[in-house]
Amino acid sequence: MGPGDLVAVVVAPGVGLGIAGVGTGPPSFVDAPHPVAALATVATVEREIGPRWVMWSQATALDLVRGGTRVARSWDVAAVHRLLFGGWRADPGRVWGRLHELQTDDLPAVGPVDLFSHIADDGDPEDPVRADGYLRPDWLAGDWMADPARIARWAGVLADVVQLQRGAVEVLAASDRPAIVSTVRSESAAELLCAELTVDGLPVDRAAADAMVATYVGPRPRSDREAAELRAARDADVLRHVPATTAWDLRSPGQVKSLLRSVGIEVPDTRAWRLEAIRDQHPLVDALLTWRKAERVLTTFGYGWLDEHLGDDGRFRGEWSASDGAAGRMTASAGLHNMPTDLRGGVVAEAGHVFVRADLGQIEPRVLAAVSGDIALARATQADDLYAPVATELGVDRATAKVAVLGAMYGQTTGHGAQALRGLQRTYPVAMEYLEAADRTAQVGTDLRTYGGRLVRMGDGAIGDLTDREARSQAAARGRYGRNAMVQGAAAELFKVWAVTVRARGHALDARIVLCLHDELLVHVPEEHGDAAATMVDDSLQEAAARWSPMRAVRFLAETTVIRSWAEAKP
């Protein structure tokens, strides 16, 4: 065994490990009932050899990290499955079935009688593979942990699966997506990073966070009764603008609409941007908008939110996914990705530490230049502000150029951007044709594949009975979805290469990524290494771009600052 060789590992907490070299011999069981002792084996192999660990999914990485063992490299079977076949579900039964070209729409399940019961009963129960070729549902449900022989066998199944995946990746690489080979590595490492983010959490200063919340909803109520009184007082602040003849519920959009009608304001809905436009029309509107802001903080990002997710160790925790949605972006729960910017003052580096905060500048148009191979647009990426040269080329002002470029990537076809769009088609025909080809492909329901090789499935939409108008509208929506997924997806791929490069290079400085936000990284580092870490983050972007980008000529840049609180970042 040598560095980078594939080694399959399965973790049965409290029982032991199954380990199998891929293509190098029979699987084995490591008997170590104590979780730390079990994982010490992984740690030793990691240190002495440094293989690429094959895992079924991020769940294994979580087991390892929670046991105090972190590994550098992996092959995450679930992540690779999502790349190859799209969608989100990537449990072992589905992965196995798909690789063996079995029907996976309705997988056999454990439990009461089902269509497969007659098959499930025959064959050797110690064989994870049934007579019909599917994996045994009881094994999938956890019976693989029943004894050492099964655990070892389960590692063997994983090793077989990765051989098949490797074959599928090579076929795809040889046909039209050479980048898939490196995407497999970066997406797998992103799963490791997500496991670490989930376990480590984000540094949040409880007192500072409480103070941020207090500016919107006042100090923490001392009792439920006080909370109810404060709530009533906030409601009354809005309702004093109307006669007290009706008991309006401000939390009900329907009633708010009626409430507005009672003062002569007619709106199709009560969304904030719509009310913002008529803020001066009646004092009620202004009061309502202020109330909404406080209500949002109170219900979603208030004291309850902090109590639920902020640990006594000063770390705020959510669960992280490395590739969600159509485009394969990272997602996080517990509101980590939609925390209002106004509350970022609660995110504070620990004593003796600082944050390095870095965000990619104008990532989507730069990525578009790269994946489409548009030489003219690549030339524009040389500028710090890409929209400036685009505006010059088009003979329009910067704002118009920006709206046009964003509109092209999002599929906007109306409004002021429409005129400039024709200029874009003249000046950057390769990039625009790339977007339009994606649009056309998606419109007819054909699957797409991003530059990095992720399958974007288009087949899921309902076809049903539609009027011509509805059908056209749905086709157009699919077109926008498809063209955006190609850009957003490629941007997510580059972002993850950057993030996992920072993860790897950061070790020497004790720098840890604590937040990923689509185009932004927050890195926590001992303060004496702050400047060095900032340089490392910038260097990592150049390294990532060199590895990822199909075009050397495309320039990527990050704005990087050393800060103590996330609020110090420019908005």
Next chain:
DNA sequence: GATTTCACGTA
């Protein structure tokens, strides 16, 4: 009780 709608936060 589960699902959908509306609303709003981030990129």
Next chain:
DNA sequence: CGTACGTGAAATCC
């Protein structure tokens, strides 16, 4: 009739 996501409360559907 630009995109993607997560969350909470009310409305709606079993």
